[in-house]
Amino acid sequence: MERNKVTIADLTQKKETGRKITMMTAYDYPTAKLVDEAGIDTILVGDSLAMVVLGHESTVPVTVDEMLHHCKAVRRGANKSLLLGDMPFMSYQISSEKAVENAARFIKEAGCDTVKLEGGTEMAPIVSAIVRAGIPVCGHIGLTPQTATKLGGFKVQGRDAESARQLLKSAKDLEEAGAFMLLLECIPDLLAARITREIKIPTIGIGAGKDCDGQVLVFHDLVGLFERFTPKFAKQYVNLSPMIRKALAEYKKEVEESSFPGPDHTFSMRKEEAEAI
Numbered sequence: 001m002e003r004n005k006v007t008i009a010d011l012t013q014k015k016e017t018g019r020k021i022t023m024m025t026a027y028d029y030p031t032a033k034l035v036d037e038a039g040i041d042t043i044l045v046g047d048s049l050a051m052v053v054l055g056h057e058s059t060v061p062v063t064v065d066e067m068l069h070h071c072k073a074v075r076r077g078a079n080k081s082l083l084l085g086d087m088p089f090m091s092y093q094i095s096s097e098k099a100v101e102n103a104a105r106f107i108k109e110a111g112c113d114t115v116k117l118e119g120g121t122e123m124a125p126i127v128s129a130i131v132r133a134g135i136p137v138c139g140h141i142g143l144t145p146q147t148a149t150k151l152g153g154f155k156v157q158g159r160d161a162e163s164a165r166q167l168l169k170s171a172k173d174l175e176e177a178g179a180f181m182l183l184l185e186c187i188p189d190l191l192a193a194r195i196t197r198e199i200k201i202p203t204i205g206i207g208a209g210k211d212c213d214g215q216v217l218v219f220h221d222l223v224g225l226f227e228r229f230t231p232k233f234a235k236q237y238v239n240l241s242p243m244i245r246k247a248l249a250e251y252k253k254e255v256e257e258s259s260f261p262g263p264d265h266t267f268s269m270r271k272e273e274a275e276a277i
């Protein structure tokens with residue numbers, strides 16, 4: 001059955017009726033097309049792009065222009081899924097004006113439906129300014145990779161009552177600021193469940209247990225294409241890297257021994273024409 005384009009109202013309704021929301025990252029046209037055709041509700045062009053596609057050590061170096069380049073490709077492949085563009089480090093922290101300006105580029109230039117940005121209570125005024133400008137914002141709290149150094153590294157957040165209370169407050173402040181959804185990364189399942197119960201907007205978990213309103217994974221973790229490290233929360237559904245290595249080795253061998261291209265991959269011409277050249 002042909003599905004309709006997913007809207008924010010659909011996601012809210014899913015939360016209200018207890019149906020899980022699906023999200024997957026994508027960074028290019030073919031992947032976006034596969035994700036969209038799989039019926040995944042939302043596609044995030046995450047700043048994880050910096051690591052899994054561009055080969056950086058962290059998400060910090062990726063620029064707005066680089067993000068937009070990939071968002072545009074994803075937009076061309078994503079017909080029905082709601083598209084979120086991830087605002088990179090320092091594209092929204094400096095001032096509300098700068099944040100609105102950059103958020104608008106994701107919508108106007110790249111065709112994203114919404115943006116996502118990292119940070120809790122301290123980011124509420126920025127979220128509010130972007131929302132007031134007419135751009136839907138998804139928040140992101142818990143482990144926020146752009147500021148991982150400040151958080152003491154890539155560690156589970158909110159394990160003690162004090163920091164958990166702060167994360168719960170952040171969730172409420174972001175909801176109050178107008179965020180339409182909230183991504184919860186690397187926090188204990190009991191805290192994620194509590195946040196999910198106490199706010200009306202949907203929560204999307206990654207390393208936050210099963211009681212969030214939905215889940216997200218990084219595409220390259222799901223298919224085994226990022227081999228530098230695998231986070232505990234990432235489930236690999238297929239391991240493509242060895243398959244690709246095998247295909248490349250076979251190709252190399254066949255070219256070197258002249259068995260590729262064979263007749264099936266070759267164009268012919270009449271002998272007389274070849275002789276008349």
Ligand code: KIV
Binds near residue numbers: 048049217218
């Ligand atoms: O950039 C990203 O891919 C993310 C993940 C948490 C999904 O933000």
